[in-house]
């Protein structure tokens with residue numbers, strides 16, 4: 001059976017195998033298994049469409065599609081726009097676990113905690129929890145913050161929501177009446193708390209689980225190989241398996257490479273659409289020029305095939321390498337023979353914690369500077385929040401922790417020891433004095449630059465880092481949201497009073513926005529961020545240095561194998577892997 005859909009961009013044909021047609025007719029709990037690109041997401045949306053079209057849903061009832069990341073959601077939304085007519089989409093809610101759980105906690109959290117609940121955005125949480133390197137001590141503190149102060153950490157969303165549903169039959173009934181069918185995407189990466197929530201949701205709603213055990217890449221946050229079996233034994237679903245059906249990169253050997261990778265059969269085998277390139281490790285970033293050439297080649301290739309809508313993902317193993325690569329692509333290079341290699345315009349999917357806190361540091365200097373009340377203690381407190389929280393979910397290094405503790409101590413006692421720390425205090429004083437003497441005009445961009453330039457003059461690493469992180473706000477496309485929050489405060493008060501809070505709120509809101517992002521052009525991101533997405537071409541670059549390679553720890557080899565498979569199978573047409581010559585990736 002072939003289904004045909006059309007939107008403004010073109011005509012889409014979906015061939016439905018017998019297994020898929022059976023799934024469309026099945027009822028009750030379902031389990032949909034299949035390799036990368038086998039069409040799990042697509043068939044789930046077609047199933048949702050069929051249910052909606054059958055007219056069984058009443059007004060206010062929805063099919064809920066739950067996924068992990070906002071970026072995945074935007075792809076599912078694009079897909080839904082193809083197969084759904086506009087009039088049907090009000091019966092489909094596509095959401096992240098976080099956003100779904102927070103909505104429930106916001107309205108019913110009072111059943112668990114007497115305090116008014118306040119969301120603890122990841123960067124603030126990281127700063128608050130920086131002293132806890134032990135996992136269980138950290139959990140105790142997260143729970144204390146919730147129970148005593150009403151501060152809700154993202155990690156608590158799923159388990160608190162599960163608790164709410166287990167205690168309140170009424171709430172559980174309301175939810176199942178609102179969402180009689182719930183689709184769970186990327187189920188193999190569900191952690192124990194999410195599973196607890198799903199167990200509650202599945203008591204009264206039908207579940208449609210989409211999974212591929214071999215795409216499990218979130219073991220470090222609690223994904224468990226036993227989860228699919230748990231679902232089977234708890235919910236007795238009808239199972240469907242699309243095996244290695246390949247709709248994403250049909251006609252290529254990309255999925256074959258991914259499957260061979262699992263058994264090691266890829267070694268010494270040639271593939272038409274997966275290429276390994278070996279680069280000599282040279283001084284500085286010189287080997288990055290080879291990567292840049294490869295991206296330019298891919299751009300040319302794709303532009304000649306589909307001038308408007310093409311996409312490339314450059315996938316890196318770490319955030320730091322991602323930023324190095326992004327900086328490199330941003331620059332124009334001149335080769336020894338005089339050839340000019342232009343900058344490559346690209347998008348970067350970077351972690352937001354560092355830039356977000358840097359924005360808060362600058363917003364505070366603008367706020368207090370505009371009323372001549374900048375003071376060193378507040379600056380140091382903000383600086384410490386940046387030092388502690390800038391790595392997001394990862395705790396700060398021991399060195400940073402000790403430094404921030406000493407600086408916070410200074411804000412209470414006025415005492416500090418150590419030459420470097422004294423320089424930080426001197427520079428902080430200078431920064432606050434200079435911000436107090438600035439003439440702010442309300443022209444947000446120029447006021448921002450004035451403050452940022454003052455910070456740029458600092459020589460100490462921790463203050464310089466604020467400046468560096470702020471640079472990435474542009475890459476994160478935060479400029480307009482910052483601009484509007486700051487302009488609004490100036491319009492109301494003729495100064496930036498309240499700007500820090502406005503920026504904080506705006507950034508928190510953004511965290512929940514399901515961005516309608518389309519992944520066109522060149523996109524630089526980590527492998528984990530690429531999950532659930534697809535691109536015409538994928539270029540994977542291993543980097544040189546310890547800690548940046550896919551595999552530098554032999555014990556983690558199985559996880560690296562799954563990561564590499566996920567990365568490769570994001571490609572529709574071609575995948576290229578760059579690995580160092582003489583020290584190449586042992587999976588190749």
Ligand SMILES: Nc1ncnc2c1ncn2[C@@H]1O[C@H](COP(=O)(O)OP(=O)(O)OP(=O)(O)O)[C@@H](O)[C@H]1O
Nearest residue numbers: 013014015016036037038039040041042247248532
């Ligand atoms: N039956 C089909 N016929 C034609 N194209 C399809 C079909 N099903 C899916 N596709 C296309 O194949 C690509 C992959 O589909 P989809 O995202 O549904 O797969 P998936 O199994 O969810 O992938 P992954 O697990 O790798 O994220 C999409 O571009 C989709 O439009």
